Amino acid sequence: MKVAPIAAELxxxxxxxxxxxxxxxxxxxxxxxxxxxxxxxxxxxxNLEVGSxxxxxxxxxxxxxxEPVLDQAIAPIVLVVGDVNSTIACALVxxxxxxxxxxxxxxxxxxDRTMPEEINRVLTDQISDLLFTTERSALGNxxxxxxxxxxxxxxxxxxxxxxxxxLPRAIQPSVTLAEAGLELxxxxxxxxxxxxxxxxxxxxxxxxxGCLAEIGRDLPVVMPLHPRTRARIEAAGxxxxxxxxxxxxxxxxxxxxxxxxxxxxxxxxTDSGGIQEETTALGxxxxxxxxxxxxxITVECGTNTLVGxxxxxxxxLVREIGxxxxxxxxxxxxxxxxxxxxxxxxxxxFS
Numbered sequence: 001m002k003v004a005p006i007a008a009e010l011x012x013x014x015x016x017x018x019x020x021x022x023x024x025x026x027x028x029x030x031x032x033x034x035x036x037x038x039x040x041x042x043x044x045x046x047n048l049e050v051g052s053x054x055x056x057x058x059x060x061x062x063x064x065x066x067e068p069v070l071d072q073a074i075a076p077i078v079l080v081v082g083d084v085n086s087t088i089a090c091a092l093v094x095x096x097x098x099x100x101x102x103x104x105x106x107x108x109x110x111x112d113r114t115m116p117e118e119i120n121r122v123l124t125d126q127i128s129d130l131l132f133t134t135e136r137s138a139l140g141n142x143x144x145x146x147x148x149x150x151x152x153x154x155x156x157x158x159x160x161x162x163x164x165x166x167l168p169r170a171i172q173p174s175v176t177l178a179e180a181g182l183e184l185x186x187x188x189x190x191x192x193x194x195x196x197x198x199x200x201x202x203x204x205x206x207x208x209x210g211c212l213a214e215i216g217r218d219l220p221v222v223m224p225l226h227p228r229t230r231a232r233i234e235a236a237g238x239x240x241x242x243x244x245x246x247x248x249x250x251x252x253x254x255x256x257x258x259x260x261x262x263x264x265x266x267x268x269x270t271d272s273g274g275i276q277e278e279t280t281a282l283g284x285x286x287x288x289x290x291x292x293x294x295x296x297i298t299v300e301c302g303t304n305t306l307v308g309x310x311x312x313x314x315x316x317l318v319r320e321i322g323x324x325x326x327x328x329x330x331x332x333x334x335x336x337x338x339x340x341x342x343x344x345x346x347x348x349x350f351s
Contacts, residue, residue: 001035001039001158001159001162001163001255001274002081002082002104002105002158002159002162003020003041003081004039004040004041004162005158005161005162005165005339005340006079006081006104006158006340006343006344007020007041007042008040008340009340009341009343009344010344010347011042012344013344013347013348015348015351016344016347016348016351019045019046019073019076020041020042020044020045020046021044021045021046021047021048021066021069021090022044022046022047022048023047023048023050023062023065023066023086023089023090024047024048024049024050024051025050025051025058025062025084025085025086034254034255035254035255038166038254038255038256039162039166039255046069048061048062048065048066048069049065050062050065050086055085055116058085058089059085059088059089060089062085062086062089062090063089063090063092063093066089066090066093067093070093070094070097070099076094076099077099077100077101077102077347077350077351078090078091078093078094078099078100078101078102079101079102079103079104079347080101080102080103080104080124081103081104081105081158082104082105083105083108083117083118083120083121083124083273083294084117084120085116085120087103087120087124088119088120088123088124091103091123091124091127091128092123092127095127100129100130100350101124101127101128101129101130102128102129102130102131102132102347103124103125103128103130103131103132104132104158104343105132105133105134105157105158106121106124106125106128106131106132106133106138106142106152107125107131107133107137107138107139107141107142107152108121108134108135108138108141108273108294108295109121109122109138109141109294110292110293110294111292112291112292114197115195117273117294118294121294122145125142125145125147126145126147128151129151130151130153130346130347130350131147131151131152131153132153132154132155132339132343132346133152133153133154133155134155134156134157134159134277134295134297134335134339135154135157135295135296135297135332135333136154136333137296137297138152138154139152139154153342153343153346154334155334155339155342155343155346156333156334156335156336156338156339156342157277157332157334157335157339158339158340158343159274159277159278160277160278160281160331160335160336160337160339161337161338161339161340162255163259163278163281163282164281164336164337165337166255166256166259167259167263169256170256170259170260170263171254171256171257171259171260172260172264173188173222173260173261173264175257175260176250176253176257176260176261177222177248177250180248180250180251182244182248182250185220185248187219187220187266188219188220188221188222188248188264188265188266189215189216189219189220189221189222189265189266189267189268189269189318190221190222190223190224190261190262190265190267190268190269190270191212191221191222191223191247191268191269191270192223192224192226192268192269192270192271192272192275193205193208193223193226193229193270193271193289194226194228194229194271194272195271195290197271197290198271198289198290198309199228199229199232199233200232202232202235202236202237202238204309205232205233205236205238206236206238206241207309207311208289208309208311209233209238209241209242209247210241210311211311211314211315212246212247212269213241213243213246213247214246214311214315215269215314215315215318216243216245216246216247217246218322219266219267219318219322220245220246220247220248221246221247221248221269222248222250222261222265223242223247223248223249223250224250224251224252224253224258224261225249225250225251225252226252227252259278262275262278262279262282262284263282263284265284266284266285266321267284267285267286267287267318267321267326268284268285268286268287269286269287269289269314270286270287270288270289271288271289271290273293273294273295276288276293276295276298276302276304277295277298277302277335279298279302279303279304280297280298280301280302280303280304280329280331280332280335281331281335283303283329284303285303285305285321285325285326285327286298286302286303286304286305287304287305287307287314287317287318287321288304288305288306288307289307289308289309289314290306290308290309291306291308291309292306293306297332298332301329301330301332302329302330302331302332303326303327303328303329304329305317305327
């Protein structure tokens with residue numbers, strides 16, 4: 001979702017020739033090929049096929065497999081997005097070869113170093129030559145870490161570029177649920193869980209599933225399951241908590257199906273950073289099941305509320321949203337669908 005608008009805009013550039021590298025860190029067909037197809041992205045020029053592994057092994061394998069691909073490039077600039085292991089791995093290879101690194105979605109901070117993504121964000125920003133930010137507060141984070149302000153460019157959010165471009169094509173929830181043999185409730189909420197802090201410890205996972213089931217008594221919970229989350233539920237013996245009346249479990253959804261779900265939901269509960277942004281852009285109330293967020297603008301001016309993982313607080317806020325309709329938010333500055341154009345304009349000057 002972050003690369004698609006940038007790749008499209010680079011393809012229209014008269015002085016830049018993009019080469020698309022897929023590391024294979026995300027390899028599930030429903031979270032990979034389907035996304036490429038739905039977002040109209042070209043097939044990658046190279047697929048490193050790294051697959052799943054520990055953080056150390058996955059990062060190392062990306063580095064090992066990316067280096068020979070980079071060695072074949074002529075006058076390269078390496079652009080990385082987000083905060084996954086592939087981001088820091090490719091950035092490290094480039095930086096050690098003296099090749100300019102560009103980081104899209106720079107400067108976001110949760111201040112929680114127990115999150116692997118936070119480590120990836122901080123380190124990638126330190127070795128980047130150009131840093132593109134999604135919100136103005138990111139500049140303060142970067143300058144506090146010794147990064148020169150002239151390397152930082154506030155361009156907006158490429159995730160919202162993708163959302164705005166594809167909103168007319170969003171798949172209706174009734175179609176998505178029918179494909180899974182389920183009937184769409186008149187009103188529903190949407191939930192996603194995948195953070196290790198929420199799904200790796202069986203007690204916490206059981207608590208959150210129980211909370212979602214309670215919410216489902218009044219507002220059935222549609223729950224697309226990340227493969228890792230489903231595996232944790234099965235390993236903990238909690239599959240029986242996925243009740244088709246209260247919690248409607250689905251497999252991983254493609255982008256257009258997920259967009260349709262978010263657009264139509266009365267409420268979203270999540271631990272995903274991207275969904276915090278998307279619900280803010282859509283004006284849908286979001287409860288983030290974490291103690292912190294690296295996307296504070298979604299709380300400060302968007303529809304997002306940090307609720308942690310206490311069932312009492314979660315249920316109280318769900319009831320409040322049912323009464324008031326949720327906090328009124330607004331779309332943040334420069335989340336206007338033009339971020340990729342601004343990024344490519346800077347890259348053309350830089351090159």
